[in-house]
Amino acid sequence: xxxxxxxxxxxxxxxxxxxxxxxxxxKLGIDYYRTDHERADNxxxxxxxxxxxxxxxCKNLFLCNRQKTNFYLLMMPGxxxxxxxxxxxxxxxxxxSFANPEDMLKYLDIEPGAVxxxxxxxxxxxxxxxxxxxxxxxxxxxxxHPCVCTSSLKIKTEDIIExxxxxxxxxxxxxxxxxxx
Numbered sequence: 001x002x003x004x005x006x007x008x009x010x011x012x013x014x015x016x017x018x019x020x021x022x023x024x025x026x027k028l029g030i031d032y033y034r035t036d037h038e039r040a041d042n043x044x045x046x047x048x049x050x051x052x053x054x055x056x057x058c059k060n061l062f063l064c065n066r067q068k069t070n071f072y073l074l075m076m077p078g079x080x081x082x083x084x085x086x087x088x089x090x091x092x093x094x095x096x097s098f099a100n101p102e103d104m105l106k107y108l109d110i111e112p113g114a115v116x117x118x119x120x121x122x123x124x125x126x127x128x129x130x131x132x133x134x135x136x137x138x139x140x141x142x143x144x145h146p147c148v149c150t151s152s153l154k155i156k157t158e159d160i161i162e163x164x165x166x167x168x169x170x171x172x173x174x175x176x177x178x179x180x181x
Contacts (some may be wrong), residue, residue: 001035001052008034014148017109021118021146025155028163033154034146039113046078046143046152053154055143058136060115062104062128063087066095071107075117075142076133076177083177090175091131114149117142117160120168130165130172137161137174 007022008014025032035052038045050056061074061082070093076082084096101112107127108119120128136142141154155164165172 001037001049003052004034004036006032006034008036017122017147018151021121024118024121024167025164028167030155030159030163034151036151039149049152050078050143053141053143053152055141055154056136056139058143060117060144062099062108062110062115063096064099064103065093066097068099068103071099071103071128072096072131073108073115073117073120073128074131074133074175075136077135080133080135080177086177087131087175091129091173108147110145110147111149114145114147116145116147117164118144118147118153120165120170122147123168123170126169128170130170131175132172133177134174135177 007026011019033053035049037049056077059076059078063072063074064070088094088096104110104112104115107123109122110116110119120130137157139157142157142160144153145151146153
């Protein structure tokens with residue numbers, strides 16, 4: 001795996017949703033580093049990628065309430081265990097579960113294994129609420145997928161918070177997850 005600055009020179013064989021991500025970041029003047037890799041759909045594969053990027057491991061979970069009336073994108077450190085009860089009490093939403101792939105595609109234009117904050121650029125109706133664990137916000141950079149699981153990006157946390165989120169019209173709620181037994 002190699003580390004590149006910015007978008008790929010050749011976009012042949014890349015999905016339109018990935019190219020739209022690069023276009024969006026470039027339009028906002030956000031610098032980013034990129035690495036291309038095999039499908040990364042588990043944290044072990046992400047650990048290798050994150051070592052190349054030199055960034056904190058970030059787990060992205062797409063969640064919903066039982067009625068499927070509220071959708072959440074949760075960003076948390078990869079080494080923390082997700083405990084539904086711990087998060088539910090902070091956001092006043094009982095019975096959280098993982099949202100289905102159809103809703104992931106509908107709201108974020110992302111498929112399983114590629115969940116990323118970048119998907120918020122596709123949520124024009126602002127149906128998804130962003131939740132960020134406080135430890136993610138402490139890092140200088142965030143690692144994420146460009147809406148596909150075969151590339152990964154390293155972006156300054158400050159650029160995500162101050163440029164990307166305002167451009168998408170999304171705000172975020174900081175949550176505190178302990179993730180211990």
